[in-house]
Amino acid sequence: MAPRDDELVEAELVDHLKALGFKEYEAHTLIALFRLGTATAKDIADSSDVPRTRVYDAIDPLHESGLVDIQYASPKKFTVLSRESLVRKLNTDRENMITEVAELFEQLGSVEPQTEQMGVWTVTGRGSVAERVFEFIDEADDEIIYMTIDDLFTDDHLDRLQDADERGVDIHLAGISDEVQGRIQDVIPSADLFETLWEWEDTPAGSLLITDEQTALVSVRVDDQPADEGEESAIWASGARNSLVVVLRAIFTWRLRTNEMP
Numbered sequence: 288m289a290p291r292d293d294e295l296v297e298a299e300l301v302d303h304l305k306a307l308g309f310k311e312y313e314a315h316t317l318i319a320l321f322r323l324g325t326a327t328a329k330d331i332a333d334s335s336d337v338p339r340t341r342v343y344d345a346i347d348p349l350h351e352s353g354l355v356d357i358q359y360a361s362p363k364k365f366t367v368l369s370r371e372s373l374v375r376k377l378n379t380d381r382e383n384m385i386t387e388v389a390e391l392f393e394q395l396g397s398v399e400p401q402t403e404q405m406g407v408w409t410v411t412g413r414g415s416v417a418e419r420v421f422e423f424i425d426e427a428d429d430e431i432i433y434m435t436i437d438d439l440f441t442d443d444h445l446d447r448l449q450d451a452d453e454r455g456v457d458i459h460l461a462g463i464s465d466e467v468q469g470r471i472q473d474v475i476p477s478a479d480l481f482e483t484l485w486e487w488e489d490t491p492a493g494s495l496l497i498t499d500e501q502t503a504l505v506s507v508r509v510d511d512q513p514a515d516e517g518e519e520s521a522i523w524a525s526g527a528r529n530s531l532v533v534v535l536r537a538i539f540t541w542r543l544r545t546n547e548m549p
Contacts, residue, residue, distance in 0.1 A: 293294065307377060310335050316345035320355065325366045352380070372523050406524070407531055413439075413519040416506050419495055421447050423523075427498040432539050434462040434483060435494040439506075439519070449474050459539075464494075493519050497539060501525060503532045 297318055304314035308379055320326055323356055328346075332339035346365055349355040353376060357445035358364040368376060410419050417439075424431060424447045431451055435444075448471070458478045460471060470482050493506035506521035524531040 294402050297364065306544070307381065310345070310348075312341050312345040312487040313349060315340065316342055317349055317354065320365055320367045321370070321373070325364055327362045327364055329362070331365070352376075407483050407522040407529075409520065409522055411520045416494070416504075416521045417441075418520050419504060419521065419523060420494060423496055423498045423502050423504060424448060425449055426502075427451055428454070430457045430459070430497075432459045433494070434460070434496075436462055436492075437467050439493055440467055445471065445474060448478070452477060490498070493521070495535070497532070497535055500536050501527055503529070503535045505531075505535075 292428065300318060300362045301311070301314045302536045304317065305311065310319070314353075315335045315337045316331055318367075319331045319337065323330055323334060326334075328339055331337060331342050337345060346355060346357070350357055350365075351507040354368055354373060356366050358366070367373065408528055410416055421443070424433075431448070433448075448460075458475060460468075460478055461481050463471070471478055471480070491507045491509070493508050494500075496504040502523065502525045503511055504521055504523035506519050508518055509520050522531070526532060
């Protein structure tokens with residue numbers, strides 16, 4: 288991998304630390320201290336954009352979180368955890384926070400979700416579309432009809448489908464190559480691999496998913512989408528009387544029945 292400009296690396300690292308909950312000066316102070324190893328407030332200020340008077344404000348929460356140690360000399364000196372310990376501590380804190388958030392959501396409860404919804408919803412970004420696909424697959428009780436392409440079909444998708452198969456869900460798949468079909472059949476021998484009416488791979492189409500005749504999702508690959516959004520966009524709908532669900536269910540009910548005819 289080619290070396291990258293230090294300023295660009297630091298700017299990207301600051302953005303990530305801020306996303307983890309650090310304030311601007313805290314992120315810059317932590318980075319400066321990591322590069323210096325052991326330093327005074329003056330050293331940190333001289334090697335970063337943090338004013339000396341603000342270094343102490345930034346050090347306090349870093350010290351309280353266990354990322355920075357203080358030597359009460361004159362002047363005070365500061366040192367930071369090793370890279371491995373720093374990453375491990377951040378990861379532990381993140382996992383603890385996620386666990387706490389999950390517990391609070393469980394305590395909060397929610398109103399009963401609507402099973403019948405008019406219109407469609409949009410979702411943008413490959414990761415976001417995949418999460419919605421995973422959700423629908425995980426919630427399926429009876430049947431999954433799934434068309435996709437090799438580039439969008441990951442091991443995570445296969446794992447979710449395997450779990451659904453173990454729950455007794457009927458699985459129908461199309462659009463993927465013979466090689467990927469072989470992988471699926473090795474893991475899910477009962478999966479029905481059917482032929483489509485379209486050359487799915489040769490179009491901008493991404494995935495099509497119908498579960499339990501109640502939810503439907505259709506995605507397309509979008510070339511001019513920002514790279515961080517993963518070049519995929521989708522619409523989805525739920526409810527047995529939703530127009531998108533009704534139309535796609537009718538098409539694929541007919542297609543699957545045709546596929547079963549001798």
